[in-house]
Amino acid sequence: PRRIIIDTDPGQDDAFAILLALGSPEELEVVGVSTVAGNVPLERTTLNAQMVLELAGRADIPVYPGCRRPMVRPLFTAEYVHGDSGLDGCDLPPPSAPLGAKHGVDFIIDTVMAADPGTITVCTLGPMTNLAMAIVKEPAIVARIREVVLMGGGFFEGGNTTPAAEFNIFVDPHAAHVVFSSGVPLTMVPIDCTYKAVMTPDWLRRLRAVGTETAVQAAGMAEFYQRYGNQKFGTDSYPLHDPCVMGFLLRPDLFQGRDCHVDIEIVSPVTTGMTVVDWWGVTKKPANCLVLRDLDNPAFYDLMLERLSRLP
Ligand code: BDR
Ligand code: CA
Numbered sequence: 001p002r003r004i005i006i007d008t009d010p011g012q013d014d015a016f017a018i019l020l021a022l023g024s025p026e027e028l029e030v031v032g033v034s035t036v037a038g039n040v041p042l043e044r045t046t047l048n049a050q051m052v053l054e055l056a057g058r059a060d061i062p063v064y065p066g067c068r069r070p071m072v073r074p075l076f077t078a079e080y081v082h083g084d085s086g087l088d089g090c091d092l093p094p095p096s097a098p099l100g101a102k103h104g105v106d107f108i109i110d111t112v113m114a115a116d117p118g119t120i121t122v123c124t125l126g127p128m129t130n131l132a133m134a135i136v137k138e139p140a141i142v143a144r145i146r147e148v149v150l151m152g153g154g155f156f157e158g159g160n161t162t163p164a165a166e167f168n169i170f171v172d173p174h175a176a177h178v179v180f181s182s183g184v185p186l187t188m189v190p191i192d193c194t195y196k197a198v199m200t201p202d203w204l205r206r207l208r209a210v211g212t213e214t215a216v217q218a219a220g221m222a223e224f225y226q227r228y229g230n231q232k233f234g235t236d237s238y239p240l241h242d243p244c245v246m247g248f249l250l251r252p253d254l255f256q257g258r259d260c261h262v263d264i265e266i267v268s269p270v271t272t273g274m275t276v277v278d279w280w281g282v283t284k285k286p287a288n289c290l291v292l293r294d295l296d297n298p299a300f301y302d303l304m305l306e307r308l309s310r311l312p
Contacts, residue, residue: 001029009038009126010048012225017242022056023307034104038126040086050095059097066104066130070172089224090217108134112141124150125242132175153190153275165273173273177264186289193292194241214311257292261285
């Protein structure tokens with residue numbers, strides 16, 4: 001299986017991403033989870049990550065707390081989407097395992113440096129602070145990482161946090177800038193793609209009907225999270241962003257995109273955190289990122305249901 005680090009700020013959709021990876025052990029081996037401040041502060045994202053692993057019976061996977069705040073800007077959180085806990089809507093078991101005994105940034109560095117070159121994939125599901133700090137602290141990781149697959153950004157869709165910026169990039173645009181200008185192989189799953197991953201009420205019913213503890217708790221979180229979608233779009237369905245990252249690793253054939261040059265805006269007060277995607281190649285700058293724009297929604301949700309059903 002492909003060895004992955006999950007860097008995350010759970011978040012209901014982060015939880016689905018973690019569960020999708022854990023339900024796919026033949027394809028993905030989760031070597032560890034690093035947490036970051038994002039949807040909610042670090043203490044909560046860390047506890048949430050531990051509880052999701054516990055729910056899935058995988059408390060053996062270590063969780064390493066990472067950065068408490070973005071590199072330059074103050075922390076901006078999203079309780080208005082995820083609830084005060086970051087994981088409202090479920091009731092998860094308390095962690096039984098202690099936290100990993102190093103900082104999340106050092107976990108990323110040490111794992112990448114100890115593994116054979118080109119074997120570790122880093123999945124970032126929140127602000128990219130930990131990965132950027134790891135690159136700043138040990139630039140040699142850039143040439144050794146197999147690939148970074150990130151949920152973040154938006155271009156034709158604009159932003160979901162400001163008119164120009166998507167949440168993960170908006171919260172730490174400087175970190176995104178470090179990563180995007182580093183030369184590390186990148187695949188970006190922006191909201192242009194994830195907005196096509198809407199979860200329907202019918203799918204939610206099917207998930208609940210699976211009846212396992214993981215499925216029931218996941219359905220609870222999805223229901224809570226869906227409410228925000230109802231308010232925002234006036235629809236009964238809302239996208240699960242972060243599991244698209246794992247979906248791409250499992251079934252790249254379900255996704256469509258293009259190699260593009262992507263710049264991160266870090267200067268303008270109006271468009272800070274904007275991902276400027278050269279979709280049409282007008283700058284002639286070499287591509288630094290595979291940018292996904294489309295996915296096969298029914299096949300993606302079938303996959304997610306099948307994989308989540310395997311968990312206890
Ligand atoms: C991203 O922001 C967070 O609220 C979600 O967990 C996801 O990572 C979507 O913009
Ligand atoms: Ca997230």
